[in-house]
Amino acid sequence: MKKIGLIGGMSWESTALYYQHINREVAKRHGGLRSARVHLISLDFQEIADLQKQGDWLRMTEILQTAARQLESSGAEVLLICTNTMHRIAQEVQSVTALPLLHIADVTADAILAAGLHKVGLLGTRFTMEQAFMRDRLAARGIACVVPDEPGRIEVHRVIFEELCQGVVKEDSRQKLAALVRDLAAQGAQGVILGCTELTMILQPGDGGLPSFDTTALHAMAAVDFSLS
Known part of the structure; x- marks a missing residue:
């Protein structure tokens, strides 16, 4: 081993x-x-x-x-x-x-492609959603990413740092994140990447109506x- x-x-x-x-x-x-x-x-x-x-x-x-x-x-x-x-x-x-x-992007890409998907939503910190390092790595594998609008990105970032990283999980925050997943589906996302290792603490498979990819x-x-x- x-x-x-x-x-x-x-x-x-x-x-x-x-x-x-x-x-x-x-x-x-x-x-x-x-x-x-x-x-x-x-x-x-x-x-x-x-x-x-x-x-x-x-x-x-x-x-x-x-x-x-x-x-x-x-x-x-x-x-x-x-x-x-x-x-x-x-x-x-x-x-x-x-x-x-x-x-982490490579193993996530493997799972997305194995599921037969090519366009996914990306949730994470603002750094992950707004900078290119994850999206470019996925794009190199033929996977397109969509992210929430700016208010949505601010809210995801807030939940991560002010709640999840401190061990706090709130139902109203889960509902807000699930609504953002539905918005990503409306943009054509076929699945959603839980692109922050804390997001699996709050979002469960199927929340928001899309299959999720738990990067953790x-x-x-x-x-x-x-x-x-």
């Missing part, structure tokens, strides 16, 4: 889901008391969130590069960045380590596949 290296803590709520998904899948496949060999660097999300607000991607790159080097030195054999937003600097993180990096679970399953290969 290969050792899985996780750069987590962004937020710890979703990192805990990664740990659960990975270990439950290993136990499912092997039974008994089997669990994954996981190496975790958990960052202080307040520091990262402050840097995001400041737009200091250079400093964030340095922090994640340091974490990647630490995981490689610890004996990890594959690397995951446990957040969609920080894949904005995935290439820079990959550049400082020989470890293979499992890109998909990323975690890819890690298990690699570990057991």
Whole structure:
């Protein structure tokens, strides 16, 4: 079993889901008391969130590069960045380590194409919805993305940072997000990417009437596949 290296803590709520998904899948496949060999660097999300607000991607790159080097030195054999937003600097993180990096957009694209879809909605932080790093990666696989209008993007971002990242799940927020999914369907989306690792805490399959692609679970399953290969 290969050792899985996780750069987590962004937020710890979703990192805990990664740990659960990975270990439950290993136990499912092997039974008994089997669990994954996981190496975790958990960052202080307040520091990262402050840097995001400041737009200091250079400093964030340095922090994640340091974490990647630490995981490689610890004996990890594959690397995951446990957040969609920080894949904005995935290439820079990959550049400082020989470890293979499992890109969250790639495993999501695999699932979308396996479902026979080619146009999907994208929900996430404003960074993920408004910047090109996820959309371009998906477009390279022939997948088009649509996102909510600006008020919708502001609301999704607010729910993520003010509620989900702090462990708060509200029914009225779930209903608002489901309504945004319906709006994406009206724009021609055939499915919706839960493009923030916390969104799976609030949106369930079928909310808003579209099939959803849970990036947290998909990323975690890819890690298990690699570990057991």
